[in-house]
Amino acid sequence: MATVRPADLSRCPRQNYWPLQPRNPDGLYPGYHPGEFLAEEMEARGWTDCTVAVRCGLTELVVRHIRLGNIFITRDIAVALWIAFDIKAYMWLAMEAGRWKAGI
16 A cells, blocks of 8 residues: 655645635634635635545545535544645634534
């Protein structure tokens, strides 16, 4: 079995924008689905489900279900997405919490 090494993220384009709504006083991002954000980031970088799965150490099925909103962003998934996309784990968790608060 081959050893999987972390991807070289230095070649990834850094996004200096944050297209989310301003945070409310609770520190959450209401009304913004983390799966939609994941899909937008994947499209902007030209990545497929397979690419994200390899970079995160997840399966393609899990990545697809995150995009569709069928799987919740847990701490472990947030850290994996942080490693792949260089977007802090607390941002992914804040979007998930905002999704729950907004009832999305």
